[in-house]
Amino acid sequence: MSSPSPALAYRLEAARAVVHDASRLAMSMRPPPGGPVATQKSAQDWLTETDGAVEAFIASRMKTLFPEDGFQGEEGGVARSGQLRWVVDPIDGTSNYARGRSRWCVSLGLLDGDEPVAGVIEAPALNEVYTALRGAGAFLNGKPIHASPVKDPASAMIEMGWSNRVPKPVFMEKIDAIMKLGAMPRSGGSGALALADVACGRLDGYIEIVINLWDVAAALPLLAEAGARVSPFLRDGGLTGAATILAANPHIAETLSQAVNIPLA
Ligand code: LIP
Numbered sequence: 571m572s573s574p575s576p577a578l579a580y581r582l583e584a585a586r587a588v589v590h591d592a593s594r595l596a597m598s599m600r601p602p603p604g605g606p607v608a609t610q611k612s613a614q615d616w617l618t619e620t621d622g623a624v625e626a627f628i629a630s631r632m633k634t635l636f637p638e639d640g641f642q643g644e645e646g647g648v649a650r651s652g653q654l655r656w657v658v659d660p661i662d663g664t665s666n667y668a669r670g671r672s673r674w675c676v677s678l679g680l681l682d683g684d685e686p687v688a689g690v691i692e693a694p695a696l697n698e699v700y701t702a703l704r705g706a707g708a709f710l711n712g713k714p715i716h717a718s719p720v721k722d723p724a725s726a727m728i729e730m731g732w733s734n735r736v737p738k739p740v741f742m743e744k745i746d747a748i749m750k751l752g753a754m755p756r757s758g759g760s761g762a763l764a765l766a767d768v769a770c771g772r773l774d775g776y777i778e779i780v781i782n783l784w785d786v787a788a789a790l791p792l793l794a795e796a797g798a799r800v801s802p803f804l805r806d807g808g809l810t811g812a813a814t815i816l817a818a819n820p821h822i823a824e825t826l827s828q829a830v831n832i833p834l835a
Pocket of ligand 1: 616644659661663664665731732733734759760761762778781785
């Protein structure tokens with residue numbers, strides 16, 4: 571990929587400041603540890619007051635900064651079209667946020683047409699900020715990140731996301747395949763943070779059968795710049811609806827892809 575344009579570099583810096591302010595808003599509204607403080611959209615699918623407040627905050631700030639850019643949010647849908655389009659998940663890991671747990675984040679990605687070109691993911695309760703710009707690397711708190719060097723699936727840690735959109739037999743079949751490889755299974759409740767963990771080497775793979783563009787838009791540039799292998803999520807329907815994603819370090823990607831029958835790009 572050629573070096574990024576100054577316009578995109580400027581947008582990433584502006585987005586990082588907006589996401590930081592949004593993260594402070596989310597922290598100020600954070601529920602205490604305990605039972606879920608949220609509206610239940612369906613089984614295991616939550617909506618907190620913070621989701622709406624953070625998305626409105628980010629939408630307003632990005633419209634002021636870049637009125638010519640498009641904008642799409644998990645809660646509000648496509649607000650504006652544009653060659654450059656911001657895609658936000660205001661609270662990714664809502665089920666964790668609603669109970670006062672720490673594994674959640676504010677995720678803001680930028681697409682140029684159909685190409686993910688930049689992303690910011692801030693996990694304020696974990697004091698972590700991931701950033702990526704295509705052609706300029708991926709970073710965690712300003713330090714370069716890379717996919718893990720783990721080659722043996724029996725030494726690997728693989729996370730799989732779950733939602734009520736996935737039939738239980740399908741979920742169990744993939745978990746069984748992961749365990750048959752000898753890998754250690756995990757499930758953490760935030761697809762964006764799990765994909766970021768693949769990018770920085772804390773995880774060796776992430777799979778989710780039904781996940782949305784706003785969950786992954788900021789993570790896709792991170793994964794590309796960190797040298798991870800990824801399935802063709804956007805081509806498989808992810809641009810306009812939910813689709814399956816697999817992301818893994820380059821050493822075990824093919825083995826994992828074949829074990830769970832999810833092709834790589
Ligand atoms: C979450 C995703 C996660 C999925 C959860 C939920 P939300 O997004 O990040 O990958 O497994 O079911 O959809 O709802 O917290 O923004």
